[in-house]
Amino acid sequence: MNDSIFEISAFVQGCRSDVKYSPFMGIEKGAVLQEARVFNDPQVDPRRCSQVITKLLYLLNQGESFTKVEATEVFFSVTKLFQSKDTGLRRMVYLIIKELSPSSDEVIIVTSSLMKDMNSKIDMYRANAIRVLCRIIDGTLLTQIERYLKQAIVDKNPVVSSAALVSGLHLLKTNPEIVKRWSNEVQEGIQSRSALVQFHALALLHQIRQNDRLAVSKLVVSLTRGSVRSPLAQCLLIRYTSQVIRDMSNHGQSGERPFYEFLESCLRHKAEMVILEAARAITELDGVTSRELTPAITVLQLFLSSPRPVLRFAAVRTLNKITNFMSDIADEFKIVVVEAIRSLCVKFPLKYRSLMTFLSNILREEGGFEYKRAIVDSIVTIIRDIPDAKESGLLHLCEFIEDCEFTYLSTQILHFLGIEGPNTSDPSKYIRYIYNRVHLENATVRAAAVSTLAKFGFMVESLKPRITVLLKRCIYDSDDEVRDRATLFLSVLVGDGTVDTDEDSKEFLFGSLEVPLDPSEEAFDINSVPKEVKSQPLAEKKAQGKKPTGLGAPLAAPASGFDGYERLLSSIPEFAAFGKLFKVDPSTGEAEDDGVEDEYQLEDLEVVAADYMVKVAVSNFRNAWESMDEDLGHVDEYGLGPRESLGEAVKAVVDLLGMQPCEGTETVPSNARSHTCLLSGVYIGNVKVLVRAQFGMDSSKEIAMKLAVRAEDVSVAEAIHDLVSSG
Known part of the structure; x- marks a missing residue:
C-alpha cells in the first residue's frame, strides 16, 4: 500500500514538473484594472507600471474587450506617466496608447505630449511618437503635423526616418491625398545609405504611384541602373520589375523581353535573398525560354548544396513551381528542364524521390517523341547511378509502357x-x-x-x-x-540451357604425321595424335535436317596441318593471347617473302596534349576537390590576352586541356566580368586531375586567369601548368 502511495506521489510531482511556468498564468481583467491604479501614484514606480502595462497588452492581444468606461480610465491614467523620464516605461506608454486607440475627444489630451516628444532631442522618443500619432489622429490633425512628418522622412537618423516612412504607408490607406504630396521627400529616402530606410522609401513610393503604370515603369527604369544597395529594397525592386514585364506582355509588346538582363544580373548578387527572389521571378515569367530559365535553375541547384537549411528549403520550393508552367512551354524547352532535373538528381542523390516523382508525373502528360525520350533517359540514368531508386524507377517505366x-x-x-x-x-x-x-x-x-x-x-x-x-x-x-x-x-x-557437343565425333590432326617414315623404337599409338572436338549449338544442329548425298554432296575438306596447329594453340589460354601463327619457311625459320611491295600515302596525324586526357565527370566537384591532397596541387596566374568575351576564353582553355566541365560551369553569361570554370579528367596513367580556373576581364577586354590544379601525381599538375603557359 505504501509503495502504491509513493508511486502516485512521484507521478503527481513529475506532472507538476512538466508544467511550464508562464508569467501570464492566471491573469484576470478585474485584477489588472485594480492594479492599474498604480499609474495615479504621486511617486511613479517604473518597474511596477511596466508590469501592469504588459498585463494590459496581454489581455488586449488575447481578445479581451474593455468597456468604454474602463478604456477611458486606463487611458487617462496612462497619460500621467509622461511625467516619468524612464525610457523603458515611456516605450510601454507608447504601446498601450496605440493599442487602446482613443476617441477623437480623448486624443486631444495626449496630442500635446506626443508633439513634444516628436520634437525632442531623443531619437527614440521622436520615432515612437511619430508611430503613435499617425495611428490615432484624423485627417484634420494630420494636416497640422504634416510639416514635421516631412522633416522626419529626410532626418539623418535612420530610426526616425524609417518610422515616418512606415507611418506614411499606414496613412496612405486613409489620407492618400496628403501622403502623395510627400513624393520628393520619399525620393530622397531612396538615396539613403540605410538599408531599412531605402526599403521603406521604395515601398511607399511604389504605393503612391501604383495606379500609374507609366510612373511605375519609369521608377523601375531609374532604379535598375544600380542605385539600390539594400538587399531588402533590391527584392522589392525585383518584384516590381517582374510586374512591369507582365504588364508589358499583357499589352502585346513583342520582341526582346525588357528588364530580363537586370533579373539575370541579380542572380549574381552577394545577398542570397536577392538571388532567390530573382530566380523565383524568372521562373514565373510568362513564356519563359530555355535560355532565360537556365541561369535560374543553375543557382537553385547551388542553393540545394548550401549548408543553410532555409536556402535548401527555398530552392526546393521554387523548383517545385516549375511543374506549373511545364504545360505552357514548347517541348524543346521542356527538354532543357528535364536535363537540368537529371543532373540535379545525380548531384544530390538523397533528393531522388521528389525529383523522380516529378519526372514520372510529366511522363504521363502529352508530349512529343524527343521530350518523352529525354524523360525516359533521365529515369534510366537515375536508376543506374542511384541503386535505391531502381525499383521505383522501373515501376514508373512499366506504367509508362x-x-x-x-x-x-x-x-x-x-x-x-x-x-x-x-x-x-x-x-x-x-x-x-x-x-x-x-x-x-x-x-x-x-x-x-x-x-x-x-x-x-x-x-x-x-x-x-x-x-x-x-x-x-x-x-x-x-x-x-x-x-x-x-x-x-x-x-x-x-x-538444360547448355550447348550440345558431339563428344564421339573426333577429327585427328594428321598434319603432325606428314613426315618421312623413320624407324621407331616404340609402336605407333593413335591416341598420341592431337584431336579436335567439334561443337555446334543445339539449335543449329537440329536445324540441319538431312545431309545431301550423292553427287550434290560437297566433299569434306581435310584440315590442313597449319590450320590444325593454329586451332590447337588457340585453345590453350596461355598461347591464345599471342595471336595468329606467322607463316615462315620451315627450313630457315624466316618469314616467307611472297608478298608484293607497295606504298600507301597516309594523312598527317597530329597528336595534341588534350589527347592524353580522358573526359571524366564527377558528381560533386567540391567534395572531390577537398578530398584530394592540397600538397599535390599547383596554383598560378596567367594572362590570356584580349578576347571578345569570357566565354571565348573559357572555351579555349577547355579545348586546350581536353577535360570535362562540371556543374554547367562551361556556360558563361553574356555580360559576365568574372567566371569560375570547374574541370575534371583522367590523365594518361590513370591519374585523376581536377582544375579550378577563375577568369576575370577588365575594361579593355584583357583576360586574366588564376589556375588551380590538383592531381594524384604532382608532376601531372605541373605538366598542366606547363601546357597552359606554353599554349
Whole structure:
C-alpha cells in the first residue's frame, strides 16, 4: 500500500514538473484594472507600471474587450506617466496608447505630449511618437503635423526616418491625398545609405504611384541602373520589375523581353535573398525560354548544396513551381528542364524521390517523341547511378509502357527491364507489365517483350516454369519474328540451357604425321595424335535436317596441318593471347617473302596534349576537390590576352586541356566580368586531375586567369601548368 502511495506521489510531482511556468498564468481583467491604479501614484514606480502595462497588452492581444468606461480610465491614467523620464516605461506608454486607440475627444489630451516628444532631442522618443500619432489622429490633425512628418522622412537618423516612412504607408490607406504630396521627400529616402530606410522609401513610393503604370515603369527604369544597395529594397525592386514585364506582355509588346538582363544580373548578387527572389521571378515569367530559365535553375541547384537549411528549403520550393508552367512551354524547352532535373538528381542523390516523382508525373502528360525520350533517359540514368531508386524507377517505366505510343521507347524500356528487372528484390511483379505487351502491342514490341520474358526465365530460376508457360502461348503468334524467338527461347529453357557437343565425333590432326617414315623404337599409338572436338549449338544442329548425298554432296575438306596447329594453340589460354601463327619457311625459320611491295600515302596525324586526357565527370566537384591532397596541387596566374568575351576564353582553355566541365560551369553569361570554370579528367596513367580556373576581364577586354590544379601525381599538375603557359 505504501509503495502504491509513493508511486502516485512521484507521478503527481513529475506532472507538476512538466508544467511550464508562464508569467501570464492566471491573469484576470478585474485584477489588472485594480492594479492599474498604480499609474495615479504621486511617486511613479517604473518597474511596477511596466508590469501592469504588459498585463494590459496581454489581455488586449488575447481578445479581451474593455468597456468604454474602463478604456477611458486606463487611458487617462496612462497619460500621467509622461511625467516619468524612464525610457523603458515611456516605450510601454507608447504601446498601450496605440493599442487602446482613443476617441477623437480623448486624443486631444495626449496630442500635446506626443508633439513634444516628436520634437525632442531623443531619437527614440521622436520615432515612437511619430508611430503613435499617425495611428490615432484624423485627417484634420494630420494636416497640422504634416510639416514635421516631412522633416522626419529626410532626418539623418535612420530610426526616425524609417518610422515616418512606415507611418506614411499606414496613412496612405486613409489620407492618400496628403501622403502623395510627400513624393520628393520619399525620393530622397531612396538615396539613403540605410538599408531599412531605402526599403521603406521604395515601398511607399511604389504605393503612391501604383495606379500609374507609366510612373511605375519609369521608377523601375531609374532604379535598375544600380542605385539600390539594400538587399531588402533590391527584392522589392525585383518584384516590381517582374510586374512591369507582365504588364508589358499583357499589352502585346513583342520582341526582346525588357528588364530580363537586370533579373539575370541579380542572380549574381552577394545577398542570397536577392538571388532567390530573382530566380523565383524568372521562373514565373510568362513564356519563359530555355535560355532565360537556365541561369535560374543553375543557382537553385547551388542553393540545394548550401549548408543553410532555409536556402535548401527555398530552392526546393521554387523548383517545385516549375511543374506549373511545364504545360505552357514548347517541348524543346521542356527538354532543357528535364536535363537540368537529371543532373540535379545525380548531384544530390538523397533528393531522388521528389525529383523522380516529378519526372514520372510529366511522363504521363502529352508530349512529343524527343521530350518523352529525354524523360525516359533521365529515369534510366537515375536508376543506374542511384541503386535505391531502381525499383521505383522501373515501376514508373512499366506504367509508362502501358500507354506508350512510341515503339522505339517501348522496346528500349523492355530491353532495360530485361537487364535490371531480374536483379531486383521481387522480379515477378514486372512479368505482368511485360506480358501485357505481347497481347496489346505491334509485332516489334511483342518480339522485344518475348526476349525480355526469356531473360527473366534464364536469370531467375524460380520464374522459369511461369515463363515457360507464357512462351508456349507466344509460339502461335501471327508474326514470324515473335514465333521464332518464342520457339528458340522455349527450346533452351526446356532443355538444360547448355550447348550440345558431339563428344564421339573426333577429327585427328594428321598434319603432325606428314613426315618421312623413320624407324621407331616404340609402336605407333593413335591416341598420341592431337584431336579436335567439334561443337555446334543445339539449335543449329537440329536445324540441319538431312545431309545431301550423292553427287550434290560437297566433299569434306581435310584440315590442313597449319590450320590444325593454329586451332590447337588457340585453345590453350596461355598461347591464345599471342595471336595468329606467322607463316615462315620451315627450313630457315624466316618469314616467307611472297608478298608484293607497295606504298600507301597516309594523312598527317597530329597528336595534341588534350589527347592524353580522358573526359571524366564527377558528381560533386567540391567534395572531390577537398578530398584530394592540397600538397599535390599547383596554383598560378596567367594572362590570356584580349578576347571578345569570357566565354571565348573559357572555351579555349577547355579545348586546350581536353577535360570535362562540371556543374554547367562551361556556360558563361553574356555580360559576365568574372567566371569560375570547374574541370575534371583522367590523365594518361590513370591519374585523376581536377582544375579550378577563375577568369576575370577588365575594361579593355584583357583576360586574366588564376589556375588551380590538383592531381594524384604532382608532376601531372605541373605538366598542366606547363601546357597552359606554353599554349
